[in-house]
Amino acid sequence: MAPPGNRRPGYSRRAHNNIFFAYVAAGVGALVGGALLFGSMSSTGNFASLRNMASDVTQPAAKLSAQGRSAAGGAWGVAAGYFTSGPENARLKKEVALGRVQAVELAAVKQENERLKAMLGLTSDTPRPITFGWLVASTSANARRYATISVGSLQGVKSGMPVRTHLGLIGRVLEVGLHSARVLMITDPESVVPVRRASDSIPAFATGKGDGTVQLRLLTLGINPLKVGDAFVTSGSGGLYWPGTPIAVVSSLTRDGAIARVLGDPAVSEMVAVLPTWAPGDDPTLPPPADPVKAKADADAAAKAAAKAAKQKAAE
Protein backbone atom coordinates (compact mmCIF):
# COMPACT_ATOMS: atom_id res chain seq x y z
CA MET A 1 0.00 0.00 0.00
CA ALA A 2 1.41 3.38 -0.93
CA PRO A 3 1.13 6.27 1.52
CA PRO A 4 -1.31 9.09 0.82
CA GLY A 5 -0.09 12.05 -1.16
CA ASN A 6 -0.44 14.59 1.64
CA ARG A 7 3.32 14.63 1.90
CA ARG A 8 3.51 16.63 -1.35
CA PRO A 9 1.38 19.69 -0.71
CA GLY A 10 2.06 21.38 -4.07
CA TYR A 11 2.49 25.14 -4.20
CA SER A 12 0.18 26.02 -1.29
CA ARG A 13 2.19 28.09 1.18
CA ARG A 14 -0.40 27.36 3.89
CA ALA A 15 -0.07 23.59 3.45
CA HIS A 16 3.73 23.86 3.60
CA ASN A 17 3.47 25.88 6.81
CA ASN A 18 1.03 23.41 8.35
CA ILE A 19 3.39 20.50 7.78
CA PHE A 20 6.40 22.49 9.03
CA PHE A 21 4.69 23.66 12.23
CA ALA A 22 3.33 20.17 12.92
CA TYR A 23 6.92 18.90 12.95
CA VAL A 24 8.00 21.82 15.15
CA ALA A 25 5.17 21.03 17.58
CA ALA A 26 6.15 17.35 17.66
CA GLY A 27 9.78 18.24 18.36
CA VAL A 28 8.74 20.66 21.12
CA GLY A 29 6.52 17.93 22.59
CA ALA A 30 9.45 15.51 22.67
CA LEU A 31 11.70 18.12 24.32
CA VAL A 32 9.07 19.10 26.92
CA GLY A 33 8.45 15.43 27.64
CA GLY A 34 12.17 14.87 28.09
CA ALA A 35 12.41 17.84 30.45
CA LEU A 36 9.42 16.61 32.49
CA LEU A 37 10.95 13.14 32.59
CA PHE A 38 14.26 14.58 33.81
CA GLY A 39 12.40 16.54 36.49
CA SER A 40 10.34 13.59 37.71
CA MET A 41 13.21 11.06 37.67
CA SER A 42 14.79 12.74 40.69
CA SER A 43 11.60 12.67 42.73
CA THR A 44 8.70 10.55 41.57
CA GLY A 45 6.33 12.57 43.75
CA ASN A 46 6.32 15.43 41.24
CA PHE A 47 3.07 15.92 39.30
CA ALA A 48 1.24 13.84 41.91
CA SER A 49 -1.72 16.25 41.87
CA LEU A 50 -2.26 15.69 38.14
CA ARG A 51 -2.12 11.92 38.59
CA ASN A 52 -4.53 12.10 41.53
CA MET A 53 -6.95 14.18 39.50
CA ALA A 54 -6.83 11.60 36.70
CA SER A 55 -7.38 8.68 39.08
CA ASP A 56 -10.23 10.57 40.80
CA VAL A 57 -11.91 11.04 37.41
CA THR A 58 -11.59 7.38 36.40
CA GLN A 59 -12.31 6.01 39.90
CA PRO A 60 -16.06 5.26 39.37
CA ALA A 61 -15.45 3.26 36.17
CA ALA A 62 -12.44 1.49 37.67
CA LYS A 63 -14.40 0.64 40.82
CA LEU A 64 -17.23 -0.79 38.76
CA SER A 65 -14.68 -2.90 36.91
CA ALA A 66 -13.18 -4.08 40.20
CA GLN A 67 -16.60 -5.12 41.49
CA GLY A 68 -17.28 -6.94 38.22
CA ARG A 69 -13.92 -8.68 38.50
CA SER A 70 -14.73 -9.75 42.04
CA ALA A 71 -18.19 -11.05 41.00
CA ALA A 72 -16.72 -12.88 38.00
CA GLY A 73 -14.12 -14.55 40.20
CA GLY A 74 -16.86 -15.61 42.61
CA ALA A 75 -19.01 -16.99 39.79
CA TRP A 76 -16.08 -19.02 38.50
CA GLY A 77 -15.53 -20.38 42.00
CA VAL A 78 -19.20 -21.40 42.25
CA ALA A 79 -19.10 -23.12 38.84
CA ALA A 80 -15.85 -24.92 39.65
CA GLY A 81 -17.27 -25.95 43.02
CA TYR A 82 -19.91 -28.18 41.37
CA PHE A 83 -17.20 -30.51 40.11
CA THR A 84 -15.42 -30.94 43.41
CA SER A 85 -18.36 -30.72 45.82
CA GLY A 86 -18.52 -34.40 46.83
CA PRO A 87 -15.01 -35.05 48.17
CA GLU A 88 -14.82 -31.49 49.43
CA ASN A 89 -18.03 -31.96 51.45
CA ALA A 90 -16.58 -35.02 53.20
CA ARG A 91 -13.28 -33.24 53.83
CA LEU A 92 -15.03 -30.16 55.20
CA LYS A 93 -17.17 -32.25 57.56
CA LYS A 94 -14.01 -33.78 58.98
CA GLU A 95 -12.45 -30.34 59.30
CA VAL A 96 -15.50 -28.88 61.04
CA ALA A 97 -15.42 -31.67 63.63
CA LEU A 98 -11.76 -30.92 64.30
CA GLY A 99 -12.35 -27.20 64.17
CA ARG A 100 -15.10 -27.34 66.84
CA VAL A 101 -12.68 -28.91 69.29
CA GLN A 102 -9.99 -26.42 68.42
CA ALA A 103 -12.43 -23.51 68.76
CA VAL A 104 -13.13 -24.50 72.36
CA GLU A 105 -9.40 -24.74 73.07
CA LEU A 106 -8.87 -21.40 71.34
CA ALA A 107 -11.55 -19.74 73.45
CA ALA A 108 -9.80 -20.97 76.59
CA VAL A 109 -6.42 -19.73 75.35
CA LYS A 110 -7.95 -16.40 74.39
CA GLN A 111 -9.43 -15.97 77.84
CA GLU A 112 -6.14 -16.84 79.45
CA ASN A 113 -4.35 -14.42 77.12
CA GLU A 114 -6.74 -11.63 78.08
CA ARG A 115 -6.24 -12.38 81.76
CA LEU A 116 -2.45 -12.32 81.40
CA LYS A 117 -2.59 -9.12 79.36
CA ALA A 118 -4.77 -7.51 82.03
CA MET A 119 -2.26 -8.58 84.69
CA LEU A 120 0.59 -6.96 82.76
CA GLY A 121 -1.43 -3.87 81.94
CA LEU A 122 -1.10 -4.36 78.20
CA THR A 123 -3.63 -3.06 75.73
CA SER A 124 -4.44 -4.62 72.41
CA ASP A 125 -2.02 -3.61 69.65
CA THR A 126 -4.29 -4.41 66.70
CA PRO A 127 -4.99 -1.16 64.88
CA ARG A 128 -8.50 -0.09 63.91
CA PRO A 129 -8.54 0.40 60.11
CA ILE A 130 -9.12 3.97 58.96
CA THR A 131 -11.32 2.76 56.10
CA PHE A 132 -11.91 -0.12 53.68
CA GLY A 133 -11.68 0.18 49.92
CA TRP A 134 -11.36 -1.64 46.62
CA LEU A 135 -8.15 -2.18 44.73
CA VAL A 136 -9.32 -0.65 41.47
CA ALA A 137 -6.25 -0.49 39.22
CA SER A 138 -2.60 -1.36 38.97
CA THR A 139 0.19 -0.37 36.62
CA SER A 140 0.07 -3.73 34.89
CA ALA A 141 1.95 -2.55 31.79
CA ASN A 142 4.85 -0.87 33.58
CA ALA A 143 7.83 -2.28 35.45
CA ARG A 144 7.03 -0.13 38.50
CA ARG A 145 4.39 -1.54 40.83
CA TYR A 146 1.71 0.92 41.89
CA ALA A 147 -1.92 0.18 42.67
CA THR A 148 -4.89 2.50 43.00
CA ILE A 149 -7.45 2.12 45.79
CA SER A 150 -10.97 3.52 45.77
CA VAL A 151 -10.68 5.59 48.97
CA GLY A 152 -8.95 8.92 49.41
CA SER A 153 -8.65 11.98 51.61
CA LEU A 154 -12.45 12.24 51.95
CA GLN A 155 -12.35 8.90 53.79
CA GLY A 156 -9.42 10.00 55.95
CA VAL A 157 -6.59 8.34 54.00
CA LYS A 158 -3.24 10.07 54.38
CA SER A 159 0.12 9.55 52.71
CA GLY A 160 2.25 6.85 54.35
CA MET A 161 -0.58 4.71 55.72
CA PRO A 162 -0.06 0.94 55.38
CA VAL A 163 -2.56 -0.97 53.21
CA ARG A 164 -3.33 -4.66 53.72
CA THR A 165 -5.75 -7.37 52.65
CA HIS A 166 -7.00 -10.04 55.01
CA LEU A 167 -4.03 -12.16 53.86
CA GLY A 168 -1.16 -9.76 54.27
CA LEU A 169 0.48 -6.43 53.58
CA ILE A 170 0.00 -4.84 50.14
CA GLY A 171 1.99 -1.63 50.49
CA ARG A 172 1.68 1.93 51.69
CA VAL A 173 -0.21 4.97 50.46
CA LEU A 174 1.96 7.25 48.36
CA GLU A 175 -0.30 9.93 46.89
CA VAL A 176 -3.83 10.77 47.99
CA GLY A 177 -6.63 12.11 45.82
CA LEU A 178 -10.14 13.03 46.92
CA HIS A 179 -11.62 9.55 46.61
CA SER A 180 -8.73 7.53 45.26
CA ALA A 181 -5.17 6.96 46.38
CA ARG A 182 -2.02 5.55 44.86
CA VAL A 183 -0.32 2.72 46.73
CA LEU A 184 3.35 1.77 46.45
CA MET A 185 3.19 -2.03 46.51
CA ILE A 186 5.71 -4.01 48.55
CA THR A 187 6.85 -5.73 45.33
CA ASP A 188 8.03 -2.40 43.86
CA PRO A 189 11.84 -2.13 43.73
CA GLU A 190 11.63 1.17 45.63
CA SER A 191 9.75 -0.34 48.59
CA VAL A 192 11.75 -1.49 51.62
CA VAL A 193 9.91 -3.07 54.56
CA PRO A 194 11.61 -4.02 57.84
CA VAL A 195 10.56 -7.61 58.59
CA ARG A 196 11.35 -10.44 60.98
CA ARG A 197 10.97 -14.20 60.81
CA ALA A 198 7.69 -15.09 62.50
CA SER A 199 9.18 -18.04 64.42
CA ASP A 200 12.28 -16.46 65.99
CA SER A 201 12.38 -12.76 65.08
CA ILE A 202 15.49 -12.81 62.84
CA PRO A 203 15.45 -9.26 61.43
CA ALA A 204 15.68 -8.58 57.69
CA PHE A 205 14.69 -6.08 55.03
CA ALA A 206 12.20 -6.99 52.31
CA THR A 207 12.88 -5.18 49.01
CA GLY A 208 10.53 -5.64 46.06
CA LYS A 209 11.78 -7.29 42.90
CA GLY A 210 8.93 -6.15 40.67
CA ASP A 211 7.72 -9.66 39.81
CA GLY A 212 5.49 -10.59 42.74
CA THR A 213 8.34 -11.61 45.02
CA VAL A 214 10.48 -9.76 47.52
CA GLN A 215 14.19 -10.08 48.22
CA LEU A 216 14.89 -10.67 51.92
CA ARG A 217 18.26 -9.32 53.13
CA LEU A 218 19.31 -10.37 56.61
CA LEU A 219 20.68 -7.74 58.94
CA THR A 220 23.08 -10.17 60.58
CA LEU A 221 25.89 -11.57 58.48
CA GLY A 222 27.06 -15.16 58.77
CA ILE A 223 25.55 -18.50 57.90
CA ASN A 224 22.17 -18.06 56.23
CA PRO A 225 19.69 -19.55 58.73
CA LEU A 226 16.64 -19.27 56.47
CA LYS A 227 14.77 -22.26 55.11
CA VAL A 228 12.23 -22.58 52.32
CA GLY A 229 8.77 -22.08 53.81
CA ASP A 230 9.78 -19.64 56.55
CA ALA A 231 7.07 -17.04 57.14
CA PHE A 232 8.00 -13.39 57.60
CA VAL A 233 5.97 -10.64 59.28
CA THR A 234 6.59 -6.91 59.53
CA SER A 235 8.77 -5.97 62.47
CA GLY A 236 7.52 -2.42 62.86
CA SER A 237 10.99 -1.03 63.41
CA GLY A 238 11.26 2.52 62.18
CA GLY A 239 7.50 2.99 62.36
CA LEU A 240 5.04 3.19 59.42
CA TYR A 241 4.13 -0.52 59.16
CA TRP A 242 2.40 -2.15 62.12
CA PRO A 243 4.39 -5.01 63.61
CA GLY A 244 3.13 -8.52 63.03
CA THR A 245 1.45 -8.10 59.63
CA PRO A 246 2.14 -11.21 57.53
CA ILE A 247 4.11 -10.31 54.43
CA ALA A 248 5.85 -13.20 52.63
CA VAL A 249 6.95 -16.84 52.65
CA VAL A 250 10.47 -17.87 51.60
CA SER A 251 10.43 -19.66 48.25
CA SER A 252 14.17 -19.93 47.44
CA LEU A 253 17.43 -19.08 49.17
CA THR A 254 20.13 -16.65 48.05
CA ARG A 255 23.63 -16.04 49.38
CA ASP A 256 22.70 -13.23 51.78
CA GLY A 257 19.04 -13.96 52.36
CA ALA A 258 16.15 -15.35 50.37
CA ILE A 259 13.52 -14.69 47.74
CA ALA A 260 10.05 -14.74 49.24
CA ARG A 261 6.60 -14.98 47.69
CA VAL A 262 4.22 -12.25 48.83
CA LEU A 263 1.23 -13.46 50.86
CA GLY A 264 -1.27 -10.68 50.25
CA ASP A 265 -1.63 -11.35 46.53
CA PRO A 266 -3.88 -8.52 45.37
CA ALA A 267 -5.13 -10.62 42.49
CA VAL A 268 -6.94 -12.82 45.03
CA SER A 269 -8.66 -10.22 47.18
CA GLU A 270 -9.90 -6.87 45.95
CA MET A 271 -10.91 -5.46 49.34
CA VAL A 272 -8.18 -3.73 51.32
CA ALA A 273 -8.01 -2.05 54.71
CA VAL A 274 -6.12 1.21 55.18
CA LEU A 275 -4.47 1.24 58.61
CA PRO A 276 -3.23 4.28 60.52
CA THR A 277 0.50 4.88 60.33
CA TRP A 278 2.29 3.14 63.17
CA ALA A 279 4.48 5.39 65.27
CA PRO A 280 6.47 3.44 67.87
CA GLY A 281 6.18 6.36 70.30
CA ASP A 282 2.41 5.85 70.46
CA ASP A 283 2.76 2.26 71.60
CA PRO A 284 1.69 2.16 75.26
CA THR A 285 3.56 -1.11 75.80
CA LEU A 286 6.93 0.62 75.34
CA PRO A 287 8.62 2.58 78.17
CA PRO A 288 8.45 6.36 77.78
CA PRO A 289 11.48 7.92 76.11
CA ALA A 290 13.98 9.72 78.34
CA ASP A 291 13.30 13.43 78.68
CA PRO A 292 16.59 15.13 77.72
CA VAL A 293 16.09 18.17 79.99
CA LYS A 294 15.03 16.12 82.99
CA ALA A 295 17.83 13.61 82.36
CA LYS A 296 20.39 16.44 82.27
CA ALA A 297 19.00 17.94 85.52
CA ASP A 298 19.11 14.52 87.18
CA ALA A 299 22.69 13.99 86.02
CA ASP A 300 23.70 17.45 87.30
CA ALA A 301 22.06 16.80 90.67
CA ALA A 302 23.77 13.44 90.97
CA ALA A 303 27.15 14.97 90.11
CA LYS A 304 26.61 17.76 92.67
CA ALA A 305 25.62 15.24 95.35
CA ALA A 306 28.68 13.12 94.56
CA ALA A 307 30.96 16.18 94.75
CA LYS A 308 29.37 17.18 98.09
CA ALA A 309 29.88 13.67 99.45
CA ALA A 310 33.51 13.70 98.30
CA LYS A 311 34.07 17.12 99.97
CA GLN A 312 32.50 15.91 103.24
CA LYS A 313 34.71 12.82 103.13
CA ALA A 314 37.77 15.02 102.54
CA ALA A 315 36.74 17.30 105.50
CA GLU A 316 36.47 14.29 107.79
Added chain:
Amino acid sequence: MPANRLSRRISRAPSPLIAYAAPWATVVLASCMPEWPLIAMAPIMPPLGFMTLLAWRQLRPGLLPVWAGALLGLVDDLFSGAPFGAAMALWSVTMIVMDVIEARFPWRNFLTDWLVAGVFIIAYLALGWVIAGRSGGMIAPALIVPQGLVALVAYPMVGRTVGLIDRWRLMRFRVLS
Protein backbone atom coordinates in the same frame (compact mmCIF):
# COMPACT_ATOMS: atom_id res chain seq x y z
CA MET B 1 -24.48 -2.77 12.90
CA PRO B 2 -26.57 -2.68 9.72
CA ALA B 3 -24.51 -2.40 6.57
CA ASN B 4 -26.47 0.58 5.31
CA ARG B 5 -25.07 2.73 8.12
CA LEU B 6 -21.76 2.65 6.23
CA SER B 7 -22.86 2.81 2.62
CA ARG B 8 -23.36 6.09 0.80
CA ARG B 9 -26.97 7.25 1.02
CA ILE B 10 -28.90 10.45 0.47
CA SER B 11 -29.09 12.72 3.54
CA ARG B 12 -26.71 10.57 5.55
CA ALA B 13 -23.12 11.62 6.26
CA PRO B 14 -20.33 10.64 8.68
CA SER B 15 -20.13 12.79 11.79
CA PRO B 16 -16.93 14.88 11.64
CA LEU B 17 -16.69 14.81 15.45
CA ILE B 18 -16.65 11.01 15.63
CA ALA B 19 -14.45 10.73 12.54
CA TYR B 20 -11.71 12.89 14.06
CA ALA B 21 -12.14 12.07 17.77
CA ALA B 22 -12.15 8.27 17.43
CA PRO B 23 -8.36 7.76 17.26
CA TRP B 24 -7.74 10.09 20.19
CA ALA B 25 -10.48 8.51 22.29
CA THR B 26 -9.39 4.93 21.57
CA VAL B 27 -5.76 5.65 22.45
CA VAL B 28 -6.78 7.33 25.73
CA LEU B 29 -9.08 4.42 26.61
CA ALA B 30 -6.37 1.91 25.70
CA SER B 31 -4.02 3.80 28.02
CA CYS B 32 -6.19 3.72 31.13
CA MET B 33 -8.50 0.70 30.76
CA PRO B 34 -5.93 -2.17 30.81
CA GLU B 35 -5.07 -1.20 34.39
CA TRP B 36 -8.55 -2.08 35.64
CA PRO B 37 -9.23 -5.75 34.89
CA LEU B 38 -6.50 -7.22 37.05
CA ILE B 39 -4.26 -6.14 39.90
CA ALA B 40 -0.96 -7.45 38.62
CA MET B 41 2.05 -8.31 40.75
CA ALA B 42 4.34 -8.13 37.71
CA PRO B 43 4.28 -6.22 34.41
CA ILE B 44 2.32 -8.60 32.19
CA MET B 45 -0.06 -6.44 30.16
CA PRO B 46 1.27 -5.20 26.81
CA PRO B 47 1.51 -1.40 26.48
CA LEU B 48 -1.89 -1.18 24.78
CA GLY B 49 -2.02 2.62 24.57
CA PHE B 50 1.26 2.72 22.66
CA MET B 51 0.24 -0.18 20.43
CA THR B 52 -3.08 1.51 19.60
CA LEU B 53 -1.20 4.68 18.68
CA LEU B 54 1.09 2.69 16.36
CA ALA B 55 -1.88 0.89 14.81
CA TRP B 56 -3.74 4.13 14.08
CA ARG B 57 -0.57 5.66 12.68
CA GLN B 58 -0.04 2.69 10.34
CA LEU B 59 -3.67 2.26 9.33
CA ARG B 60 -4.44 5.91 8.64
CA PRO B 61 -1.22 7.92 8.18
CA GLY B 62 -2.00 11.59 8.67
CA LEU B 63 -5.23 11.14 10.63
CA LEU B 64 -3.37 11.70 13.89
CA PRO B 65 -1.12 14.75 13.50
CA VAL B 66 2.57 14.22 14.09
CA TRP B 67 2.37 16.14 17.41
CA ALA B 68 -0.40 13.85 18.74
CA GLY B 69 2.25 11.71 20.47
CA ALA B 70 2.97 14.47 22.99
CA LEU B 71 -0.66 14.98 24.09
CA LEU B 72 -1.60 11.30 24.13
CA GLY B 73 1.65 10.45 25.92
CA LEU B 74 0.82 13.07 28.55
CA VAL B 75 -2.48 11.27 29.23
CA ASP B 76 -0.73 7.89 29.31
CA ASP B 77 1.76 9.25 31.85
CA LEU B 78 -1.12 9.99 34.23
CA PHE B 79 -2.00 6.30 34.44
CA SER B 80 1.02 4.24 33.46
CA GLY B 81 3.12 4.45 36.64
CA ALA B 82 6.22 5.56 34.75
CA PRO B 83 7.84 8.84 35.82
CA PHE B 84 5.87 11.78 34.44
CA GLY B 85 7.02 12.74 30.93
CA ALA B 86 8.31 9.31 29.88
CA ALA B 87 5.49 8.48 27.47
CA MET B 88 5.27 12.11 26.34
CA ALA B 89 8.88 12.06 25.16
CA LEU B 90 8.90 8.50 23.80
CA TRP B 91 5.57 8.77 21.96
CA SER B 92 6.59 12.10 20.36
CA VAL B 93 9.83 10.59 19.11
CA THR B 94 7.87 7.55 17.87
CA MET B 95 5.53 9.70 15.77
CA ILE B 96 8.43 11.62 14.23
CA VAL B 97 10.43 8.46 13.46
CA MET B 98 7.33 6.77 12.00
CA ASP B 99 7.03 9.71 9.60
CA VAL B 100 10.68 9.37 8.59
CA ILE B 101 10.31 5.62 8.05
CA GLU B 102 7.21 6.17 5.95
CA ALA B 103 9.06 8.68 3.77
CA ARG B 104 12.00 6.29 3.29
CA PHE B 105 9.98 3.10 2.70
CA PRO B 106 6.65 4.12 1.19
CA TRP B 107 5.59 0.64 0.12
CA ARG B 108 4.33 -1.40 3.01
CA ASN B 109 2.51 -4.65 3.68
CA PHE B 110 1.25 -6.56 6.70
CA LEU B 111 4.61 -8.14 7.54
CA THR B 112 6.69 -4.97 7.24
CA ASP B 113 4.11 -3.09 9.32
CA TRP B 114 4.30 -5.79 11.98
CA LEU B 115 8.10 -5.74 11.87
CA VAL B 116 8.29 -1.95 12.20
CA ALA B 117 5.74 -1.94 15.02
CA GLY B 118 7.59 -4.80 16.71
CA VAL B 119 10.85 -2.85 16.67
CA PHE B 120 9.06 0.17 18.13
CA ILE B 121 7.38 -1.91 20.86
CA ILE B 122 10.62 -3.62 21.89
CA ALA B 123 12.50 -0.31 21.95
CA TYR B 124 9.66 1.31 23.95
CA LEU B 125 9.60 -1.48 26.54
CA ALA B 126 13.41 -1.50 26.83
CA LEU B 127 13.57 2.27 27.34
CA GLY B 128 10.66 2.06 29.79
CA TRP B 129 12.64 -0.57 31.70
CA VAL B 130 15.71 1.69 31.80
CA ILE B 131 13.61 4.63 33.02
CA ALA B 132 11.88 2.51 35.67
CA GLY B 133 15.25 1.21 36.86
CA ARG B 134 16.67 4.72 37.10
CA SER B 135 13.66 6.11 38.97
CA GLY B 136 13.10 3.27 41.44
CA GLY B 137 15.50 0.39 41.84
CA MET B 138 17.10 -2.42 39.90
CA ILE B 139 14.60 -4.59 38.00
CA ALA B 140 15.59 -7.90 36.40
CA PRO B 141 15.65 -7.58 32.59
CA ALA B 142 13.92 -10.97 32.31
CA LEU B 143 10.84 -9.30 33.82
CA ILE B 144 9.86 -7.49 30.63
CA VAL B 145 10.53 -10.40 28.23
CA PRO B 146 7.09 -12.07 28.60
CA GLN B 147 5.44 -8.69 28.29
CA GLY B 148 7.35 -8.01 25.07
CA LEU B 149 6.42 -11.39 23.60
CA VAL B 150 2.73 -10.87 24.44
CA ALA B 151 2.88 -7.40 22.89
CA LEU B 152 4.46 -8.71 19.68
CA VAL B 153 1.87 -11.46 19.28
CA ALA B 154 -1.02 -9.17 20.22
CA TYR B 155 -0.11 -6.35 17.85
CA PRO B 156 -1.98 -7.69 14.77
CA MET B 157 -5.07 -8.11 16.95
CA VAL B 158 -4.78 -4.51 18.12
CA GLY B 159 -4.46 -3.55 14.45
CA ARG B 160 -7.61 -5.54 13.62
CA THR B 161 -9.53 -3.87 16.44
CA VAL B 162 -8.39 -0.45 15.29
CA GLY B 163 -9.51 -1.39 11.78
CA LEU B 164 -12.96 -2.29 13.12
CA ILE B 165 -13.18 1.01 14.99
CA ASP B 166 -12.06 2.75 11.81
CA ARG B 167 -15.14 1.33 10.04
CA TRP B 168 -17.42 2.57 12.81
CA ARG B 169 -15.64 5.91 12.76
CA LEU B 170 -17.20 6.67 9.37
CA MET B 171 -20.70 5.52 10.34
CA ARG B 172 -23.31 7.69 8.61
CA PHE B 173 -25.89 9.67 10.52
CA ARG B 174 -28.97 11.49 9.25
CA VAL B 175 -28.13 15.06 8.28
CA LEU B 176 -30.76 17.75 8.63
CA SER B 177 -31.06 20.67 6.22
